[in-house]
Amino acid sequence: MRYIPNNAPVREDMLRQMGIPEIGELFRSIPEQLQYKRSLEVPGPLAEDEQLDLFRQLSEKNLDQGHALNSFLGAGAYRHASYLVADSLLQRGEFLTAYTPYQPEISQGTLQAIFEFQTFMTMLTGMEVANASMYDGASACAEAVLMADRLKNGRQRVLLAQSLHPLYREVVRTHTRFMGLELDTLGLEGGGAPGSSGRVDAAALKSALGDDVACVVVQQPNFFGVVEDLAPLAEAAHSAGALLIVVVNEALSLALLEPPGAAGADIVVGEAMSFGVPLYFGGPYLGFMAARDEFKRQLPGRIAGETVDTHGERGFVLTLATREQHIRREKATSNICTNQNLVMLTALINLTLLGREGLLETGRRNVSHLGYFRGGLAGLTGYRETFGGPVFNEITLTCPRPAADIVHGCLKRGVLPGLDAARLLKPGGGPPDADRLLVVAITETSRREEIDALLAALREEGK
Amino acid sequence: MSQEKTQTPQPARRPTGSFKHEPLSFEYPRHGHSGVAFRPLDVPEQDPARAMPGASLRQDGLERLPQLSEFDVVRHFTRLSMYNVAIDSAMYPLGSCTMKYNPRINETVARLPGFTGMHPLQPDGLSQGLLELMHILLEALKEITGFAAGTLQPAAGAQGELTGVLLIRSALEARGEHRRYMLVPDSAHGTNPASAHLAGFQVREVRSIKDGPAKGTVDTAHLAEMMDTEVAGLMLTNPNTLGVFEPEIVRIAEIVHAKGGYIYCDGANMNAQVGITRPADYGMDVIHLNLHKTFSTPHGGGGPGAGPCLCTAELEPFLPVPRVVKEGGEKDSGGKEPSYRLEWNAPQSIGKVATFHGNVGIMVRALSFILAMGPAGLREMTETAVLNAVYLRHMLKGVLKASTEAPTLHEVVFSDEGLATHGGINTMELAKRLMDYGFHPPTVYFPLTVPGALMVEPTESEPRAELDRFVEAIKAILAEADTNPELVKTAPHSAPRTRLDETRAARKPVLRWTPPE
């Protein structure tokens, strides 16, 4: 086998040196009747060119976004520019094939990268501490809820905005199912009726809050694309002694929007795949978590900190390890061990490359592209913007017919116009007319002609 | 770990050129540069404040973000990479982590645009290639472990564990049983009790045998005593964290099953078993695999990994959604071409564990590895991994004290018994000194049941010459310790940094860069 340096003659020799008659002897501790005597029924072996052929064939059975398909699907997974430098650097074996930096003297590259990423995330979110990464946005959200539960010991209720991504809600439910928490829903202003803002109902929040609520979870911008007004929500939560968790799954919005920390968020979590991570059918992505400084000992996951070596040189180590499972076992703040480090590096390199200028410009371009679409939409009969609140790069439309039919029809024209929201919303779990809602994301990667093609397809299908 | 106060002559201070002192990106001068160029904007420019009326916008202008050219960025990260040791550059015998060669072709196939550009919510009809790929991978993993069903969704081993214990919990609840406890051996990895806790279980520790030939394995008498109808089951690592195949595995399964419990198997040690024995065949109910261990996907400095979870038919109804379903293509389907879809409807499912379908990019790499190996190659992998570990144990006989008399498989754990006779050094100091000899240290101080544990897993990837060099390095370090213990106690001396002050880092945490006053 080409990957294995010790071939049969070498192995024979090693056995001989140890006085072991044959390789099967090595497994004598496995009871005979438990040994698998057949050959595994798995495909292979393939030579390199055969592998390439097979994977090319499989990949060609897919229709990818942006190349083969003109797509405006977002809903937590956004297509943004990724720069070649990032992919080239992260393929350096020193990054790619290292393990978790438990031995800091020979892992400074990874550790300094984590420290830089933590710095980026605190600046972007307006928080004081951030960790090295979480699996993905939804699991980060679930971990934030569990963290709030620890910080607000004894409070059992969690208020989840109806405008939180439905799959995030699902993942929170899975993670909290046996933790004795009660998940309640916080509706939209005006019940999400046509022409309402699409924001969280702040008045309903006030009445739902009580001394049994550990945290309030809202998404910014929310699942329908609407930018929330966070400050009053934070104020309401705090006055009832609850924490405000802000979930950001379009991390690029942080370039332009007020940082949640500045609006009073206690924990900010979400998905940072927008910083140049490929769509990749949902993963690997990049969960992140940031929080106020006073909560740092309750954070899950890995955290890098600055220190010095015996010569007084600056260096970095994994720190506050007493939170983690390898020390605290069942009392740990989380079970997470392996995280998403290389994806963190992708995002970090892209962020570093963009820098201040590039990040702001990318953010503004998203606004301009969505603005162009909204301009065209105004001329389409039958469609309207469902909500009146401000939007960044994603918007919900009410279609003249069921959104599923619109998607189906547009696909025949080579356009994937967005998400048929009812696919993810539970029956009765969304605004009225949920089956006619189409959530459209327009990023800087869409060309004008592509947006024109989307408008044309919507016009035809809306007839 | 003892704090050594003695001052010894320091080896020559290493060079302090910028080569070893890469600033943080935030510390570079800011000249208004960006490393990217934009094509001309092809739509009318909009002012964010006017386009988003009623939205609060950022006031700080992100002034402190880096402003670097593309080349500055390349140099910055290239330098950082040089401060890392990796499996590509050195033997990295981290026990329990299975640091093996990560084939380069896997990086190439994983970057095909027909994979990278796929949106997780696009209609199934547009995703046939990846759904087929996920199906093939899951079938292969079912065959390798012997289980009837599974999910690829968990993002890493620990999430696979959580998924597994949630399956157990759900199956018990479906039977109307609210069992409160989960048994976990004292030698288990920390993620096991942490995952059990997340599933709402109270953890009870099962003792391992303290002496004699079966030392370190599950104490079945203690297990039988603890296993009652309040107990949901047992989380078992097999081979255990000492590398020993549990001799009483069949009996263990009987004890747990007799009381209606389930066994969760931690499959981190699958590199000792692929093609040799199958966890389902020896009575396990559910397992997680680490694709980033056994199936060679790169560890990436700590992920991303993937932690598929496989289970018996009995636990199948509780698996996470969505599940990949194959239709047609069978002999009896009348020549219908196979097609694949995602099934979201499963009333008894535990729900979702990941936002979408898990770390799909990692699945592609793992399948590529399996296909390159084939059935015989996979067996050869396991045999060689075990041979290499047994060889190291053999060559270190009389040098380091193995933690068990029992035969070990893919890894070997040494204790610190007798180590201090060499100039009073401890496990950590031995480990750190190995860096100066060009090795990444083995896992240290795990499992917790072995005093001063040094856990060595060479994997099938190390050539014999490298194993021999490792043995020579250990012997040389012990000899050094006999004559010049301070040299060992203050190691490493040739790494980019000397020993770092972890206490200081934890006492006064500095967790981000802040602008100088």
Ligand SMILES: Cc1ncc(COP(=O)(O)O)c(C=O)c1O
């Ligand atoms: C025995 C064992 N179980 C579980 C895990 C957790 O796996 P992961 O790091 O992929 O979450 C590990 C690895 O770190 C391990 O060694």
